[in-house]
Amino acid sequence: MSSIEVAQIAHRFVDVNGVQVFYREAGPRNAPVLLLLHGFPSASHQFRRLFDVLGTRYRLIAPDYPGFGHTRAPADFDYTFDRLADVIEGFVRAIGLDRYALYTFDFGGPVGLRLAQRRPEAVAGLIVQNANAYAEGLSDLAQGMVANRPGVDGAEDRVREILVLPVTRGQYEDGTTDPALVSPDNWTLDQHFLDQPGRKQAQVSLALDYHSNVALYPRWQRWLAEHRPPALILWGRNDAFFPEAGAHAYRRDLPDAEVHVFDTGHFALEERLPEIAPLIGDFLTRTWKGPCLKLAVIGASGNLGGAAVREAEARGHRVTALRRADVDVTDPAAIERAVAGHDAVIVSVKGPDRLVPRAARALLEALPSSGVPRLIFLGGGGSLTSPSGQRFVDLPAFPAQYRETALDQAAALDLLRAAGAAVEWTYVSPPPVHLVPGDKTGEYRAEAQDSPVLDATGESRVTVGDYASAVIDAAERRTFVRQRFTVGY
Template identity: 45%
Template sequence: MTNPIKSALCASFLALTLASPNIAASPAFAVETNAMIDVTQTSFHSEIIDGIRIAYREAGDPAKPTILLLHGFPTSSHMFRNLIPELAANYHVIAPDYPGFGASDMPLAEEFDYSFAKVAEMMITLLDRKDVNNYAVYLMDYGAPVGFRMFAQHPERVSGFIIQNGNAYEEGLREFWDPIKAYWAEPSTENGDALRGFLGMEATKWQFTHGTQNPDAISPDNFWHVQYLLDRPGNQEVQLAMFLDYGTNVAEYPKWQALFREYQPPTLLMWGKNDHIFPADGAHPYKRDLNNIEFHLLDTGHFALEEFGINIAAGMIEFLDQNTTP
């Protein structure tokens, strides 16, 4: 017996097909497009250096001048996520993660030399692998001693500094640093344990929000992803190793200052003046040694890009356009 429902459906489909012959007759086809890849789009890569996978973000045309972005504590290249596309339209941008940070490998503290000298050496190797022999460098927090150590090894490679809350003068190491200085003087378990409070969620959130004009506008994505990385088993020991080694940078300050005076790299300083970690006391001394310096204090805190990203990007582009040879 014929199924009346099935017959009705078949009749309806046949009527629709006859009424719209192009639907049935048109073959499937692919549309070819000549749209160009957006050079400002960030891509994610890694290099194995000394057996450690170093992750980095990259954007822009490698044939154009390179800008190296060096992150601070406790973040990663993630802090540059919005800045990179702004720069990449006219520049080649590289933003690495240090060992133990971001998407890079995190060997245990007892199995790796967590030192600023080692990180600087690895960053030089990364640039060598990328065939980058000339670059401007954005220095922030930990990025300052990493970048200045790179500068000390190859000053002729650095076309300019963009300095944002990164220290090279003892005037910038105020009371916040007292418990860390105690650890440098006596690296005991007790003095190390006293610093673990810097590695909890409240301290992480404080670093991003303290000194800002509008703390509610700071994306909590910053705290969540940073704290996830800090809470990995073994990472606190990594951070304590870096806290301890930071003291070796202070001994290098006079050398870096002498190199500033000798090579006079063009410098754009854009500093969050409300930063309790690196206060503006550490910003002003750069004017003693650098003759070609553009100096700005911004009404924000430690991670100035979170509130003044648009201003910093615009200032950087103008500065780079004036001081970078295509």
């Protein structure tokens, strides 16, 4: 008998702060992970066929949001998109996911992009299927729905008009080329859940909050442009809510994104699964492996340089560890000989006689002639600005023993910012005080800004392990090009 692979799908609940989140899971635990975020008015069941096709080779996980499917939320749950993202973030932590490709569809777009902003280090890749993040991706019909918000006369009644079976069915069939390929089980099950007690009010609350997503479009676009996750854009061109222009708009911020548009409607998987599933599988395989980079680390014997070496090697990159005896970091010719043939150079140096800015100047001269396009400069946190608007290094309380190095690191940043376009530099600042010993947790945030990343208590803090992880993230993803970014919890 021939061998036939069939996905074994588990159906589970996990408690997230009082919300009983239902989710489906299939696939080997050591396989590439795809976190699937469903749309309106559906739930994780919309991915059933995709689980059957890909669930033997990849680890697929699909939760139901509060107010959808089998997930059970308390009676006083506040149905906003921020709260949906809170629950999904808690869900990801509860089941121990620290890295995944993210599939966003419809409502999965605003939920997923909130999650990605909060945990950028976890996103190995982005699959977008009719999940809009651009103004041109909103049809007149969608803009009319966005206009419904609390306090607008008749808004709630207009939302309730779409929570009925003919509209639910239409979301599946409209725009398809062959409605016979769409199972009626879809809209029947969706309407069953919509008709459960309290569910329509939950959907009304979310619909009246949808305008908050459009307000966040510029922020999400900046995140995409800065982080440049590998991206696969899949779109049904006949979508009544999100027209085709929304698919192509992603290329503005993700110029390397792969875009595929299909002659179908909103729920593109229903009619085009045979074409879409192989694209998803190929993308997951490519993205999860990632390219093996050849990295030269100057200052590899130091605390931060050594941490960067360990993190890069743990991810499978080829690392040339360069110490003081291996290269004179102030000599462009010596740098060129040492780093030629590498994909990127990571530099962590300090010393007397303005060594840091002299090194920055030499690197800017050497890298173009060596053929290395990328420079990641591990700088200091002293040049970050305090709440008073002053740099931390200029404050009287700044430790005197670190002031010279901090000023040198600030001068190096000025040199990089004044450089032309020949080198794709990135300057990485730790917190101004609390860069502490410790392993990688994967919970850090990396932001392109000149002030520290603060936690809920107002403190800026990160471990050396997480700092090094953020450095290698930037090398892998080519993010924060010609920018300074900083890291914290």
